[in-house]
Amino acid sequence: MSREITNVLFVGIGGQGIIRASDMLTEAAFRLGFDVKKSELHGMSQRGGSVSSDVRFGKQVLSPMVPLGMTDFLVAVSEDQIEVARPYLNDSTVIVRPSDLTPDDAKSRMANIAMLGVLNRHLQFPADLWETLIRENFRGPIGEANVQAFRRGAGI
Amino acid sequence: MILSGDGAVAYAAKACGVTLGSGYPGTPSTEILETLASIGGAAQWSPNEKVALEVATGVSLGNGRALVTMKHVGLNVAADPLFTLTYMGVNGGLVIVSADDPGMVSSQNEQDNRNYAKFAQMPMLEPSSSQEAYDLTIRAFEISERFKVPVLFRMTTRVCHSMGPVKLWKDPEAFVPAPYQADPVTKVMIPAYARKAHVRLIRVMKELAEFNESSDLHTVHRPGSEFGVLTSGVSVQHVLEAAPEASVMQLKMTWPLPLEAIRKFASGVKRFAVVEEGSRFLEENLRAAGIAVEGKEDVFECGELSVGRVRQLLDHDVTPPPAGAPGRPPALCPGCPHRKTFELLSELKLTVLGDIGCYTLGVLPPFSAMDASECMGASIGMGLGLRRSLGDSPEARRVVSVIGDSTFLHSGLTGVVDMVYNKPPTGHVVLLLDNGTTAMTGLQEHAATGYHLDRTPAIPIKLEDVCRALGADHVDVVDPVGDQEGYRALLQERLASNDATVIIVRRPCLMQMKKMAKMANSTEVKQ
Numbered sequence: 001m002s003r004e005i006t007n008v009l010f011v012g013i014g015g016q017g018i019i020r021a022s023d024m025l026t027e028a029a030f031r032l033g034f035d036v037k038k039s040e041l042h043g044m045s046q047r048g049g050s051v052s053s054d055v056r057f058g059k060q061v062l063s064p065m066v067p068l069g070m071t072d073f074l075v076a077v078s079e080d081q082i083e084v085a086r087p088y089l090n091d092s093t094v095i096v097r098p099s100d101l102t103p104d105d106a107k108s109r110m111a112n113i114a115m116l117g118v119l120n121r122h123l124q125f126p127a128d129l130w131e132t133l134i135r136e137n138f139r140g141p142i143g144e145a146n147v148q149a150f151r152r153g154a155g156i
Numbered sequence: 157m158i159l160s161g162d163g164a165v166a167y168a169a170k171a172c173g174v175t176l177g178s179g180y181p182g183t184p185s186t187e188i189l190e191t192l193a194s195i196g197g198a199a200q201w202s203p204n205e206k207v208a209l210e211v212a213t214g215v216s217l218g219n220g221r222a223l224v225t226m227k228h229v230g231l232n233v234a235a236d237p238l239f240t241l242t243y244m245g246v247n248g249g250l251v252i253v254s255a256d257d258p259g260m261v262s263s264q265n266e267q268d269n270r271n272y273a274k275f276a277q278m279p280m281l282e283p284s285s286s287q288e289a290y291d292l293t294i295r296a297f298e299i300s301e302r303f304k305v306p307v308l309f310r311m312t313t314r315v316c317h318s319m320g321p322v323k324l325w326k327d328p329e330a331f332v333p334a335p336y337q338a339d340p341v342t343k344v345m346i347p348a349y350a351r352k353a354h355v356r357l358i359r360v361m362k363e364l365a366e367f368n369e370s371s372d373l374h375t376v377h378r379p380g381s382e383f384g385v386l387t388s389g390v391s392v393q394h395v396l397e398a399a400p401e402a403s404v405m406q407l408k409m410t411w412p413l414p415l416e417a418i419r420k421f422a423s424g425v426k427r428f429a430v431v432e433e434g435s436r437f438l439e440e441n442l443r444a445a446g447i448a449v450e451g452k453e454d455v456f457e458c459g460e461l462s463v464g465r466v467r468q469l470l471d472h473d474v475t476p477p478p479a480g481a482p483g484r485p486p487a488l489c490p491g492c493p494h495r496k497t498f499e500l501l502s503e504l505k506l507t508v509l510g511d512i513g514c515y516t517l518g519v520l521p522p523f524s525a526m527d528a529s530e531c532m533g534a535s536i537g538m539g540l541g542l543r544r545s546l547g548d549s550p551e552a553r554r555v556v557s558v559i560g561d562s563t564f565l566h567s568g569l570t571g572v573v574d575m576v577y578n579k580p581p582t583g584h585v586v587l588l589l590d591n592g593t594t595a596m597t598g599l600q601e602h603a604a605t606g607y608h609l610d611r612t613p614a615i616p617i618k619l620e621d622v623c624r625a626l627g628a629d630h631v632d633v634v635d636p637v638g639d640q641e642g643y644r645a646l647l648q649e650r651l652a653s654n655d656a657t658v659i660i661v662r663r664p665c666l667m668q669m670k671k672m673a674k675m676a677n678s679t680e681v682k683q
Contacts, residue, residue, distance in 0.1 A: 013484055026319055030158050037285075039318040041261050050483030062397040064285075064318035064390070067463040068477060083481035 005058035007066040008119070011085045012077035014048045017112035021075065022053035024116060024133050028125050029057035039064035050084055073122060075115050094122055102152055110149035117153020127156055159322040161289040161315040165223075165253060166191035167324055168293030173331025175220030175248065176200065178208040180566060181597035182227030183262040184316035185255035189225055190600075193610045201600055201609045204532070204566040205230035209237045209252065216246040216306075217343065219333035221297060228256040228269045229531065233567070238306075239276050240345050243353035245304040245360075248333055249297035253309045255316050258433045259460035262596075264512070264531065266458070268434035273308045273411035274441075277357050279364050280308040280411040281373070284392040286320040292408060294326055295373070303360055303367075310410070312433065314390040314460065365412035373409035374417055378402070384425030385470070386418060386438060386449075391461050395431050398466040410438070415445045422447050429470060433461045488517050493663035494589055496636035497558070498523035500644055506554045506651075509542065511535040511568075513560040514596045515589055526558075533567025535559045536575060536586055543580035552582040553651050559586065561619060562594035562602045569622065575656045576627040583629070583654040585647070590619060591665035599668050611675075620660055629655035636661050 008025060012018040019040055029036040040053035054066040071088045075096045082095065089095075096118045098106040105114040113134060120130060130150055135143045159167065165188050169177060177192045177199035179185065189199040202208035205226040212222035226234065231254045238252070254272070257263040273280035281296050283289040289311065296307040341349055368374070377396060381403040387395050388407040395404050405421045407414070422428040422442075429450040430439045439451040456469045464477060488495050498518040501508050502525040510516050510529035519526035528538055539557035546552035559568045568588075575584050594600040601607045606616040623631040630650060634643045643661070650657040 014486070023319070027158055030321055035321065036158070037318055037320045039314055041313075041317075048484070048489065049486030061320075062393040063463045064314055064320070064393065065462050067397075081483070084483045086480040087478040088480075 005056050005061055006072050006123075007070050008055040008073045008075065009066050009071045009085055009088055010053040010055070010075045010077070011081035012051055012112075013081065014051055016051070016077045017109070018051045018053050018077060020137065021077070021112040021116055022055050024130075024137060025055045025119075026057075028129055028133055029055070031129060032125060034058060035061045037061045037064040050081060052081075052085065073119055075119055077112050077115060100153075105149055105152055108149070110146050113146045114149040114153035117150040117155075120150075120154050127151075127154065130154075157322060157324065158319050159286050159290070160187060160317055160319045161283065161286050161311055162187035162255075162317070163191045164286040164289035164322050165225075165293045165309070165311075166195065166197065167322070168290045168326070169223045169251075169297075170195050170197045171324070171326040171328045172221055172249070172294060172297045173329040174198075174223050174297075175331070175333060176211070176215045177223040177225065178202050178211045178215075179225035179253075180205045180208055180230055180233075181562075181594050181600040182230050182255065183597055184257060184313045185225045185227050185230075185253060185311070186597045186600065187316070188223075188253060189609060192223070199609050201594075201602060203603055205234040206237060209234040209241070212250055212252075213237060213241055213244070213246075216248040216250040218248070218336050220248045221331060221333075222248060222250045223253070224251070225253040226255070227263065228254055228267055229263060229265065230254075231269055231272055232267075233532065235272070235276075238272070240350075241306050242277050243345055243350055243357055244343050245353075245356070246300055246306055247304070249300035250306040251293065251296045251300060251309050252306055253311060256310060256312045256434070258312055261313050264529070266434065268437060269308070269310055270410060270437045271435065273310070274437075276308075277361055278306055278308050278411070279303070279368075279409060280310055281408060282310050282389040282410050283315055283408070284388070284390050284406065285315070286318065286322045288408065289315060290322050290324065299364075299367075303364055305357075305360060305364070308411075310389070312390055312460070318390075361412055365414070368409045368412060368414040369416055371409065371414075374405060374407050374414050376421060377404040377406060382426040384421055384428045385431055386421070386428070386442075387431040388438070389433065391431050391433055391466065394461050394463050394466045398463045399470060407438075413438075413441055413445075415442075415447070418442065419445075419447055422449065431461070431466055431469060485520060486517060487520065488514060489666055491666050493591060493636050493661075493665070494518065495523075496640060496643070496663075497587060497589060497661055498525045500636075500640075500647065501525040501556070501558075504554075504644075504647070506556050507542070507551070509535040509538040509555070509557045511557075511559040511563050512596075513563055513589075515558060515560060518558070531567075532563055533559070533571055536568055536571025539584055539586070540571070540575055540578065540580055543582055543584055546582075548581045552580070555584070556647075556651070557584070557586045559588055560595075561588065561590040561592065561604055562600075564588055564619065565603050565617070569626070572623060572626050572628060572658060579656050581654065583656050585650050586658045587647075588619060588623070588658055588660045590660050590662040591668065592662075593665050593668040595665045595667060599665070599671055623658040623660070627656075628658045630657040631660065632657070633660045633662055635663055637663050
């Protein structure tokens with residue numbers, strides 16, 4: 001059953017936009033007609049602690065949490081959180097990490113959105129869907145800057 | 157649309173035309189009332205869960221529909237009205253959301269509030285997804301009004317904070333409460349009336365059990381297997397994935413239990429197991445009813461379940477799952493005004509009784525400046541008691557209680573009353589850390605911020621006036637960042653006295669200031 005499901009795990013620390021990026025992937029999958037569930041752990045995490053968010057999409061999603069060793073894509077906005085997530089990874093997990101971005105994007109507050117771009121090299125969701133979602137999430141010039149960051153990540 | 161479990165409850169309550177949502181912020185329940193207000197419903201933060209439930213009781217007395225939200229430990233605070241509300245019954249529908257936190261993502265314990273449904277005698281519904289959170293909220297109001305009882309709506313972190321597609325099928329109801337009619341015989345719980353009410357309640361619970369037996373609030377997924385699992389809440393989803401070979405009986409109404417339906421399901425399978433997060437609520441009640449059931453090892457009473465842990469539970473495999481590197485612990489924000497207080501407490505090596513809020517993080521390095529923290533408001537009582545144990549020794553003079561502004565309004569006022577009334581021989585010092593918001597749960601308003609939940613202006617309660625009126629010997633106000641030396645000198649002076657002191661340590665939360673600036677900007681853009 002879970003082979004029909006794509007499991008994406010987002011990790012980072014409070015303030016890096018983990019929840020926002022995972023919300024956007026959830027919405028994108030939903031608009032493409034997938035069943036989708038997202039589960040996140042926050043609460044104390046906005047005080048600079050570890051944050052993680054699980055997104056699962058496919059024909060039918062049951063548990064909202066990615067099972068151990070079942071992650072297809074790990075989006076690690078903070079490099080040091082990869083080892084925290086290790087039990088959820090397997091030998092073929094694709095890891096998207098800050099070093100996949102331009103040095104400027106990796107340092108910027110838009111790193112989360114640029115990493116969605118990198119992720120989409122694999123997911124191949126329509127770019128215009130992403131750009132619509134980005135503009136819905138960030139208004140005005142900030143939205144345009146995030147669209148550019150996404151494009152740099154996606155290589156388009 | 158995509159909604160969290162919390163959001164789905166809010167949309168359903170709005171569709172039911174709920175008259176008022178009341179509650180106190182607490183992870184993972186906070187977003188319910190915030191969402192309700194954002195979609196045009198009436199919602200308010202009460203000073204604590206007890207008041208919130210009492211307000212809801214009044215709404216229901218007036219034939220209005222009431223939604224009350226809180227985290228699991230909040231129901232302890234609201235337990236006093238709860239246990240008599242079930243005797244009184246309701247007029248308008250009254251639904252109490254208890255958001256439990258198995259695994260303690262951000263709580264001080266992982267109590268299983270399903271036990272409250274049995275203890276207080278009320279029906280309980282448990283959704284397993286956002287869609288069910290929506291559907292069952294609507295059912296909860298129906299059941300509440302049909303049987304004239306409050307309904308416990310029990311959620312957990314992974315339902316509250318998971319998101320999924322929700323079909324909003326109910327046309328919004330323009331609900332208008334019927335005219336008020338007094339009925340003291342059923343609503344005034346003097347012993348003579350309460351005795352009758354208890355008899356009525358037991359009868360109604362029997363009717364609810366019969367209702368549950370024949371309702372669609374229990375279903376069997378994938379019938380026909382020789383292996384049957386009974387479960388509820390988010391565990392339903394884990395079990396369906398972890399045990400694809402099993403028939404899975406899902407209970408959406410978990411109190412009173414549909415025992416005959418369960419007995420029938422159990423007798424139709426060769427192996428019958430229960431999967432439940434937390435306590436052995438289903439297991440024990442099934443056994444009490446004479447239904448043989450396979451339970452779980454002790455380790456599964458702790459923490460939340462997942463697909464992997466459900467497999468282990470069913471295999472009776474207690475090996476610890478592989479662990480990753482430890483995550484980064486939360487910390488007080490850089491520049492947080494609480495930091496100055498904990499630097500000072502650490503430097504002076506004081507004995508600190510803490511409370512519930514961001515400042516509980518003062519226990520962690522680099523401060524390591526907290527000796528105990530129990531529940532909302534407990535810092536003051538614990539401090540007074542510790543001073544009594546320590547007599548008039550020098551150690552007694554080192555004891556301080558640290559409490560935040562929202563927590564103080566929630567449960568700290570009566571602590572100050574006790575400090576004034578039963579002053580220890582060495583007096584006492586309360587540090588009231590006033591950052592102008594309920595920071596830990598995500599910057600909610602409270603009675604002293606000057607705003608309501610929906611950001612309309614309110615008359616702020618002045619904390620220093622309250623403390624003075626209660627009769628504290630000294631009520632001082634200091635700025636921990638702007639006047640660090642004054643803060644230190646004042647604290648030392650008060651500790652050396654035998655007086656009852658409240659020092660209000662006032663400096664706005666940085667996150668709150670950022671939020672305010674953002675809101676001011678967006679208002680300008682709109683104009």
